[in-house]
Amino acid sequence: MNQILNLISIQYKEFFRVPGILFWTLLFPVLMASGLGVAFTGQSEQIQHVALISTPDSSNAALDAFLEGAQPEELQAGTALGKAVEHPDLGKTQYYFHPTDWQGAERMMKRGEVALVLKAGESLQYHFDPANPEAQLTYLQLQALIIAPNRQYALGTIRPMTRVGTRYVDFLIPGLLAMGIMMSCMWGISYSLIDKRSKKLLRRMVATPMSKRGFLFSHFVSRLSLSIIEASLLVGFSHFIFDIQIQGDVLALIGLFISGNMAFTGIAVFVSSKTDNPQIGNGLINAVVMPMMVMSGIFFSYHNFPDVMVSIIQGLPLTMLADGIRGVFIEGAGFETTGLPSLILASIGVVFFFLGEKIYKWY
Amino acid sequence: MNSTSTPIIEVHQVHKSFKDVHAVQGVDLAIQKGEYVALLGPNGAGKTTLVEMIEGIQQPDAGDIKVKGLNWKQHQDQLHRVIGLSLQETRFIDKLSVRETLHLFSSFYKLPKSRVREVLELVRLKEKAKAFVVNLSGGQRQRLALGISLLNQPEVLLLDEPTTGLDPTARRELWEILAHLKTAYQTTMILTTHYMEEADYLCDRIVILDQGKVLAKGTLQKLLSENNLGEVIDFGLNAPGNHLEIPPLGDHEKILWKEDGMSAHLLVNDIVTYLPELLESVKRQGYHFTSLECRKMTLDDLFISMTGRRLGQ
Ligand SMILES: Nc1ncnc2c1ncn2[C@@H]1O[C@H](COP(=O)(O)OP(=O)(O)O)[C@@H](O)[C@H]1O
Numbered sequence: 093m094n095q096i097l098n099l100i101s102i103q104y105k106e107f108f109r110v111p112g113i114l115f116w117t118l119l120f121p122v123l124m125a126s127g128l129g130v131a132f133t134g135q136s137e138q139i140q141h142v143a144l145i146s147t148p149d150s151s152n153a154a155l156d157a158f159l160e161g162a163q164p165e166e167l168q169a170g171t172a173l174g175k176a177v178e179h180p181d182l183g184k185t186q187y188y189f190h191p192t193d194w195q196g197a198e199r200m201m202k203r204g205e206v207a208l209v210l211k212a213g214e215s216l217q218y219h220f221d222p223a224n225p226e227a228q229l230t231y232l233q234l235q236a237l238i239i240a241p242n243r244q245y246a247l248g249t250i251r252p253m254t255r256v257g258t259r260y261v262d263f264l265i266p267g268l269l270a271m272g273i274m275m276s277c278m279w280g281i282s283y284s285l286i287d288k289r290s291k292k293l294l295r296r297m298v299a300t301p302m303s304k305r306g307f308l309f310s311h312f313v314s315r316l317s318l319s320i321i322e323a324s325l326l327v328g329f330s331h332f333i334f335d336i337q338i339q340g341d342v343l344a345l346i347g348l349f350i351s352g353n354m355a356f357t358g359i360a361v362f363v364s365s366k367t368d369n370p371q372i373g374n375g376l377i378n379a380v381v382m383p384m385m386v387m388s389g390i391f392f393s394y395h396n397f398p399d400v401m402v403s404i405i406q407g408l409p410l411t412m413l414a415d416g417i418r419g420v421f422i423e424g425a426g427f428e429t430t431g432l433p434s435l436i437l438a439s440i441g442v443v444f445f446f447l448g449e450k451i452y453k454w455y
Numbered sequence: 456m457n458s459t460s461t462p463i464i465e466v467h468q469v470h471k472s473f474k475d476v477h478a479v480q481g482v483d484l485a486i487q488k489g490e491y492v493a494l495l496g497p498n499g500a501g502k503t504t505l506v507e508m509i510e511g512i513q514q515p516d517a518g519d520i521k522v523k524g525l526n527w528k529q530h531q532d533q534l535h536r537v538i539g540l541s542l543q544e545t546r547f548i549d550k551l552s553v554r555e556t557l558h559l560f561s562s563f564y565k566l567p568k569s570r571v572r573e574v575l576e577l578v579r580l581k582e583k584a585k586a587f588v589v590n591l592s593g594g595q596r597q598r599l600a601l602g603i604s605l606l607n608q609p610e611v612l613l614l615d616e617p618t619t620g621l622d623p624t625a626r627r628e629l630w631e632i633l634a635h636l637k638t639a640y641q642t643t644m645i646l647t648t649h650y651m652e653e654a655d656y657l658c659d660r661i662v663i664l665d666q667g668k669v670l671a672k673g674t675l676q677k678l679l680s681e682n683n684l685g686e687v688i689d690f691g692l693n694a695p696g697n698h699l700e701i702p703p704l705g706d707h708e709k710i711l712w713k714e715d716g717m718s719a720h721l722l723v724n725d726i727v728t729y730l731p732e733l734l735e736s737v738k739r740q741g742y743h744f745t746s747l748e749c750r751k752m753t754l755d756d757l758f759i760s761m762t763g764r765r766l767g768q
Pocket residue numbers: 473474476478496497498499500501502503504505
């Protein structure tokens with residue numbers, strides 16, 4: 093027992109004595125939450141750039157009416173006509189029209205300076221890539237504004253949803269919590285084990301009566317407690333800044349948290365079971381972590397993936413964990429919904445842990 | 456059975472191969488309690504492989520290994536407690552202090568805290584107890600590794616190149632600690648090295664290993680006298696010596712030319728009779744010496760005479 097406590101305590105020391113690790117595991121998630129949270133939540137002003145091709149003999153009355161009062165402004169890309177449109181619910185949109193010819197418009201498109209080209213004439217022509225949602229949005233907004241400047245494209249009424257639980261940060265924070273658990277285990281455990289093997293330290297340690305299973309298990313305990321610190325920081329921070337609350341059963345959340353740590357500790361032990369080359373270890377960890385980061389709906393919903401993939405994605409441990417945590421945070425879920433995913437995550441952890449232990453290369 | 460006649464370490468016909476190397480080829484060793492034995496050989500001789508098999512870290516393909524009559528298959532736990540070891544190259548955790556590192560390892564043996572203090576004293580690291588491993592010098596690191604191997608008061612100490620890469624002062628310091636262990640605790644030790652002066656200074660017996668085989672073993676005196684190659688003449692010539700005719704050599708005598716072709720290493724039974732003939736013959740053929748040195752045979756010379764190569768390479 094003393095042995096395991098000692099192992100845990102050196103893992104803490106390793107952790108707290110390396111400023112780099114401290115930054116990436118503790119501060120980085122908080123910074124990410126604040127950055128993304130503010131970017132997607134604040135009522136910031138939108139800016140749209142449009143290339144405008146217009147000659148005196150190709151003018152369009154509606155467009156001219158819309159552009160009346162627009163002021164020429166000096167921008168980095170040249171002089172443009174600036175026009176701001178205020179909407180009581182959607183906020184302010186600033187349009188910049190860059191007068192140019194076809195060649196100039198094409199060049200601006202290629203450089204990504206504009207997403208849409210507007211060609212004046214008896215009927216207006218909008219040139220853009222239909223696969224680009226931003227260009228489509230600009231098109232729809234402009235079209236509505238030019239046809240009916242006063243109606244401001246609001247045929248129905250807009251009711252902004254800024255209630256706690258439905259904002260982007262509410263979606264993001266639980267995802268970041270899940271990701272934090274994965275990253276902390278995969279990098280904290282796998283990498284440190286592979287590093288110890290490459291330094292021949294594992295070899296030295298097992299040449300003593302050290303309990304091998306106890307050694308591997310000590311990583312679970314130390315990581316779990318570090319994950320708790322990390323998560324409390326993130327939750328505390330987002331509570332104060334974004335007023336995020338845990339709406340569901342806290343015990344269910346703790347259950348999920350522990351089984352998530354179990355799952356990723358098991359996977360981490362398994363991933364670290366063979367190689368003694370930190371570079372290969374790096375690649376292996378990324379191979380596990382990256383696909384889940386992209387697919388498991390941490391930053392954006394995975395429901396945009398094709399249906400066949402969605403059912404696979406829902407089977408990934410990170411997805412189960414993120415969805416579960418999200419359920420507790422914003423849908424008020426309890427054990428009845430988190431029970432099964434918790435059980436599955438814990439089993440994944442146990443299976444991978446023992447599999448990894450069985451094939452573990454100590455020498 | 457008589458306790459002095461039963462070796463504490465018995466290695467019998469041990470073989471070990473890797474993909475394309477037969478690293479250890481039928482080695483026999485018997486080491487008595489309290490004996491210090493040097494395993495001497497150039498890089499790649501199979502020293503590490505042999506020692507790691509005794510440590511239970513590698514398994515032999517064939518042959519038997521016993522320490523205190525115990526084997527690794529059945530008595531792993533007991534052997535861990537009998538043996539103390541340091542590996543050729545272990546890097547401990549950078550940001551742990553010397554004391555913390557010792558504590559960690561002592562917890563694996565369930566030792567009391569006082570043992571760490573004793574060991575710090577033994578390996579002369581008391582002043583460095585709070586220093587992080589990353590900030591230690593090469594000699595201090597080796598002493599830490601030695602300290603870890605001494606925690607469990609091992610009867611058998613197996614050290615793999617404990618002084619490689621150290622400067623002479625640091626090396627001496629380690630030698631003194633090891634010499635002290637021998638008198639104070641009657642520890643048995645196998646030490647691998649490619650420094651013959653280390654083997655000479657510390658060890659009762661020397662085992663010379665090359666390409667997985669034992670070339671010779673015994674005390675330094677025995678090795679030198681048995682090979683009956685008492686003396687060495689090193690000389691340099693003013694011109695390439697490929698046409699130089701030297702006086703006829705006896706059974707165990709030989710000449711080894713260095714790569715430059717102008718200097719050589721001559722192993723003879725008796726300088727007193729050979730040297731005048733050599734001087735005479737060199738002069739007659741129109742050469743003259745640029746250097747000339749006569750001395751007793753050392754282990755290094757012995758190794759060269761056996762393999763045609765130098766030890767430290
Ligand atoms: N794990 C291994 N895989 C393949 N070859 C090895 C391995 N370990 C040692 N060898 C080879 O076995 C031979 C003996 O190596 P080693 O015991 O390390 O020699 P020494 O310690 O005397 O320098 C060398 O040729 C080395 O390349």
